[in-house]
Amino acid sequence: MSETQAMQLPLIYLLLAVFLCGTLWWLALWTLKTASHRHQEGQQERDWSVPLIDSAAGGDSLFHRWDVRFKLVALLGFAFLVVATRSPWSALLAMLLGLLAVRLARLPFARSLRRLLAMSGFLAMFLLIMPLTAVPHPGDFLLTFSGIDFLRFNLRGLSLALAIVGKACAVALLMEPLLATASLPRTVEGLTRLGVPEKVGQMILLAHRYIFVFLEEARRMATGMQVRGFQRRTSMQTLRVMGNYLGMLFVRSFERTHRVYDAMQARGYQGRFPAPAYFSVGKSDWLHTACWLLLGLLLLCFDRFWLGN
């Protein structure tokens, strides 16, 4: 096979595919919204809580019982092996394993779906751009659609994009059982025990605590601008105003940082957060870790030797 192959399809096929993808995306969004509404229906006091990474930390599953350090090594290791695969079929398999992990961790699927939807815009760009921009190699299969012949969809590019999307989704799905099944301080403490600098761990914890405070401040300031008639336009004036806005946000964040540090010092902070030492290792921790790493290796072997990538 030394030349590319081409095939023309009616335009309606493309339109149908776009419509189908759009409908699926909208359906997922609607499902999420409905689920959220059902959850809060009838409540009169607004739930001011912010989305929490570790909101399901109080559950009971093998992921909850798993020692955080082993869980980190196993799932991060598995994720690296998934990323090393090349075929979309391996990526699909990894995604299924990710879904299985979410199920085994007894986590609500809506949270994972929300995470995937948040990435969907970015990933959709891959699916759109890569088939159009992949340089045709000998043996590539090119699709064209009647009416827009100048656009050639390279199926190798699509396969590459699907592999990236699949791997990204698999890793995103794994993050739920990894981060949501233990409290964040515990997970961060686990990272510290694995050699991540303590200061980095403290920064993660403080960032998680204050990111929502800053977002709320940003929202209030944006409302303050809105009630005085500000509308974002493509103009120098908008750029100037946005510059002022971001500058002021930075000043406020900076001031708050100082105040928080003062408050910490006032309660005897000496550079270390009190770290609860509640780690215990059992045989099951070793076993689970070995299983996940082995699964990752098998997946990689399947990708490299079975599928021949």
Added chain:
Amino acid sequence: MHDLQRLPPIDFSGPAQFEVRDLHFSYPNGQAALRGIDLSIAAGDRIALVGQNGSGKSTLIRHLNGLLPVQQGELIYQGEPLVGEHLRRARLEIGVLFQDPDDQLFCSTLYDDVCFGLVNQGMALETVEPLVRQALASVGLEGLIYKPSHHLSYGQKKRAALACLLAMRPQVLILDEPTANLDPGQEKILVELLRQYSGTLICITHDLLFAFELCQRAVVLDHGQIHHDYTMAELVAHPPSMREHGLDFSFRLAGLANQDLPPLQACTLLPEPPADTGTASHSKGTAVLALGNYRFSYPDGTQALQGVDFVLHAGESVAIVGENGAGKTTLLSCLMGIQSGTGEHSLEGANLSRKQRQLLWRKVGMVFQDPADQLFCASCAEEVAFGPRQLGLPAEEVERRVDQALQRVRLSGYHHRVPLHLSGGERKRLAIATVLSMQPELLILDEPTAGLDPQGEELLLEILKELPQTRILVSHDPFLVAELTQRTLVMHRGRVLEDYSTADFLADQSQKSLNLLALGYRQQRSREILELQHQHQHSHAHYHLHDHPHRHGELVHSHPHEHQHDHPHAYTHTHGADSSEHCHPPEVGYHEHSHPGHEEEEHRHVHPEDESSDG
């Protein structure tokens, strides 16, 4: 009134807990914040540290906790300078409650936050749990022990921050504006907690009623110096001295001061609301803005407004009151078109489409509770010009409006000042100017006086009274509600519970059970302060009728007799309605007091038997 040599009004039977001698401090930009502070604080003292914004209060307490180093002078805590190892120990004994509780709750759960200080005190993690539970239980938050702090309401956060300190059993508790942004219900809980605290209490506050409730001693700072150090009662009893330092809140008591003093229990400190130009929804004027059966739910499904009916007429001034979470802010957002719900929303009789609601900013201006949310430009002039520019006005008109608005809020000449560098009161007035420059038909004010010192509060009130706009005011402050509005909407759980005249609202007892306004101890304390301010001593001749052994030459006997002499008496006076002259109670008052040596004096008075023998 400045008597700096006077000894502080405390019992120094032992060594002072804090001894500050000739303390000076300047910030890196050269601004002198403290200039020769001398202060002794005894264990168990309860001090209100008062003064205008920028007087050096915060700088002083940051020294007391060792957050700022001593540049010049001496700072002794428990007999030793506050440095090195002693400073580290001291920080674990001195608790500071910061103004914004979000600064103080930096851990992932309440448990971790309370635990933080205890572990730094050297306690083992395994042993702290009962103490954490006890501390949270003492502030009524035991049920939220494993909750992250961003799940809490503002009042709960404030209490949680206090629990973090109380768990450490501090010998000294320093509070920075503890009542700021608290609703009356939460404030009541905080006051109760602080009443029970037995250590040294140092409180920075502009709220002198709160300070009067909790503190015995008042230290007045002005431009980095201590100007007065006396009892709280002495401070509040002397309005000229308070006025000199921008602390005079007597204007809040004016409504009561102009009346004859009624009995204590029956007293109300609230002034008469402004003349009723048509109360409740029965007003006759043109309807400026109206909501009909209006509902709003947040994306998470929370029903924030449920069938709200509200008509605002031209020229009206309406207060919206309700506990936190009642839906006040959501209602304002909907009125402004920031949020859009379902139901009727009309402006001057015409129904508004969703798109038209987003243009309401052209007619409706809103001043936020925190002016920082509204100020983002590099200069005051730019800030005030922002709105008119968005309206598309020509440059000359924008300039004219900027001058006019700044003048109206008493900030003429502030054109090139940086908003970030202004005082709290000035920033608040600037925020109002940013809205006034757009000449809105309706002005919405959200807690306009929150965080202001009394002088700033009085000035702002004066400015607000001058504004001709139709107004909506959201406030927990009964004084402000009474001063600025004629009609009140009581909100509860997303519904309008009552819509009546402000006079009826203030007289309504049922709203008190909802804790809508900051009454309670404040009413009682206001009354006491008013009496203190009207108490003075006169010395003049007056008659006494009394019975004691006395001498007439050789004759010694005892019987009721009357004679005249003068000595000072304490009086509580009243003012006539149209006079600054005061008068004392006209009725005869009988009282007990000693007359040392009076028995030995020669008595010359007529006896009944003398009169009968004469007859």
